[in-house]
Amino acid sequence: MEYNYLGRSGLRVSNICLGTMTFGNQQIGKLDKDASHKVLDRFAALGGNFIDTADVYSKGVSESIIGEWLVRQKRENFVIATKVRGDMGEDVNNVGLGRKHIMKSCDASLKRLQTDYIDLYQVHVWDNATPPEEWLRALNDLVTSGKVRYIGLSNLCGWQLQKVVDLCKSGNYPSIISLQQQYSLLCRHPEFEELQVCKNEGLGVLPWSPLKGGMLTGKYKRGVRPPMAAGRIGLVAQDESKALQCAPAWSQYDENDSFWKLLEAMEKIAKEHGKTIPQVAIRWLLQKDVVPSVIIGANSIEQLEDNVGAANNWKLSKEEMDELDTLSKPETPYPYEMVYRSNINRKNSFYPYPFVENKF
Numbered sequence: 001m002e003y004n005y006l007g008r009s010g011l012r013v014s015n016i017c018l019g020t021m022t023f024g025n026q027q028i029g030k031l032d033k034d035a036s037h038k039v040l041d042r043f044a045a046l047g048g049n050f051i052d053t054a055d056v057y058s059k060g061v062s063e064s065i066i067g068e069w070l071v072r073q074k075r076e077n078f079v080i081a082t083k084v085r086g087d088m089g090e091d092v093n094n095v096g097l098g099r100k101h102i103m104k105s106c107d108a109s110l111k112r113l114q115t116d117y118i119d120l121y122q123v124h125v126w127d128n129a130t131p132p133e134e135w136l137r138a139l140n141d142l143v144t145s146g147k148v149r150y151i152g153l154s155n156l157c158g159w160q161l162q163k164v165v166d167l168c169k170s171g172n173y174p175s176i177i178s179l180q181q182q183y184s185l186l187c188r189h190p191e192f193e194e195l196q197v198c199k200n201e202g203l204g205v206l207p208w209s210p211l212k213g214g215m216l217t218g219k220y221k222r223g224v225r226p227p228m229a230a231g232r233i234g235l236v237a238q239d240e241s242k243a244l245q246c247a248p249a250w251s252q253y254d255e256n257d258s259f260w261k262l263l264e265a266m267e268k269i270a271k272e273h274g275k276t277i278p279q280v281a282i283r284w285l286l287q288k289d290v291v292p293s294v295i296i297g298a299n300s301i302e303q304l305e306d307n308v309g310a311a312n313n314w315k316l317s318k319e320e321m322d323e324l325d326t327l328s329k330p331e332t333p334y335p336y337e338m339v340y341r342s343n344i345n346r347k348n349s350f351y352p353y354p355f356v357e358n359k360f
Contacts, residue, residue, distance in 0.1 A: 001047040001311040004292035007177035007204035009150055011119070013050040013079050015286055016311050017206060018043045018304075019295040020053045021246075024061030031299060036065045042301050046308050050079045052180070052206075052295055054124055055109050056086030067114035075115060082109050083154060085124035097127035097135035106142055122152040122180060126160050136164070136173040143174045152206075154180035158193025165201045176203060180295070182245055183207035185262060185281055185328040186215060192336050195290055204292040207285050211278055211296075213247040215259075218267060218277035222260055225250060231299075262327040269320050275309065282310035284324050 001014040023036040031039065040051070053062045063082060070078065084105045087095035094101055109118065121142065123135065142148040151174045153164060161179060168175050179198055181190050184207060198205050211217055214233045220226055226234040232247035243249040253259045266280045273280075285294045298304035316324070332340065 001308065003049070005204075006120075006150070006292050008175070008202040009177040011079065011150060011177070013293045014048045014311075015293050016048055016282075016308050017050040017052050017081075017293045017295045018048055019208060019297045020051065020062045020066060021057050022297055022299055023053070023065045024058040033065050033068065037069050038301060039298050039304055040066070040069045042304055043298075043308075044073070044078075046305070048308070049077060050081070050293055052081040054083035054086065054122075055088060055105055055112075056083075056124070059088065060108070060112050063109055063112035067112050071114040079119040080113060080115065081120035081122060081152070082113070082118055083122040083124035084109070085127060097123060097130040097138075099134055099138040102135060102138040102142070106147055110147060117147055117149060119149045120152050120178065121148040121150070122154045122178075123156075125155045126157075132164050132167060136167060140173050150174075150177050152176065152178035152180060155182075156194065158197055161194055161197045162201075165197065165203070178204045178206055180206040180208055182209050183285065183291075184210050184212050184216065185266075185284060185324060186212040186248075186259070187245075188328060188330050198290050203290075205288075205290045206293055206295055207291060208295045209246050210282050210285055210294050213244070215248060215253055216263075216266070216278065216281040218263060218270075220250075222254060225254075258327070262324070265323055265327055269316065269324075273314055273316075275314070276306055278306060279310040280316070280324075282307060283314070283316055284321065286310060287316060287321060 001016055003012045004015055005011065006013050018040070020036070022031045024031070024033070051066060053066055055063060057063070066080070070080065084102055085097055088105065094104065106118070106121065110116065121139065127135070139148065139151050143151065153161060153176055156164070156179065165176055167173060179194060181194055183190050183195070183205065187209070195205060197203070214220070214231050220230070220233065226237045228234050228238050230237075233250060236243050236247045237250040240249040240251060263277070266277045270277050270280045275283075282294050282296065285291050296304075296307040298307060
């Protein structure tokens with residue numbers, strides 16, 4: 001793999017990050033401890049040093065599985081990222097971004113991960129009940145104490161992200177170095193706001209769900225509803241009330257002409273490079289200038305190796321990137337369309353339209 005700096009920090013991470021939401025999850029992925037450890041072993045052997053988890057993944061099970069593996073490794077060789085915010089279900093204060101919950105959650109994560117520090121501690125989702133000044137002070141204390149090395153954010157909208165970045169400029173809080181956000185050929189709306197903030201403020205973008213829950217794998221066929229055994233999409237296809245961002249409803253794409261045209265183009269590009277459709281989807285992200293690393297999930301060694309095949313030694317041409325950009329281009333709502341028309345000929349515009357000159 002290649003190694004990139006994460007945002008404006010001096011922290012270098014592999015350009016493929018192993019996401020571990022499936023570790024210990026009996027509904028998504030069904031990876032037990034032994035299978036998870038085999039995936040971790042292979043990821044490390046392939047050069048991966050960046051592992052992402054969260055305390056709410058299987059209520060701490062994912063962190064515990066990683067911890068049992070990590071304690072047998074050379075700790076300094078790995079960048080371990082986890083998150084705080086979710087409901088851990090023990091008491092009324094064990095949810096959100098209040099100081100009490102953050103401090104307790106960090107200690108619990110350290111214990112499960114069997115380490116004395118977390119490389120990247122991320123706010124999982126915004127908390128309307130807690131002022132950002134409160135949780136930034138708590139995170140600052142964790143950095144000062146040595147329990148946390150760097151701070152990141154996840155799943156924020158544009159105004160929230162800019163607010164936090166501006167607060168950190170006061171010097172009273174640690175700098176934010178990354179934003180973990182859903183971003184893929186089927187989810188490009190972060191380009192309108194969040195990625196613009198990241199580009200202007202020097203944050204690294206860590207895309208999650210780069211294959212949109214499996215919709216960008218090429219294994220599904222139009223008009224053929226996936227069976228229950230066909231992964232996340234198959235589960236949701238049988239009961240679309242359970243649809244999630246990481247497992248979208250089948251009906252959302254089955255009769256969507258634009259989606260199938262995109263998939264046809266990806267298949268053509270993949271064949272020309274001797275690659276797979278998932279590798280094309282991940283490579284498209286890796287060639288965006290704000291993306292230092294892409295978070296992938298893996299339910300098997302084979303899936304892991306295929307995803308990692310996007311990491312190095314080949315590139316999509318500018319023409320291929322432009323084609324994929326065009327085919328996946330979302331509708332441009334107000335006021336973005338107006339901003340674009342007003343600034344298209346102003347090369348020094350502060351707010352570059354995200355689809356001009358392949359800026360992202």
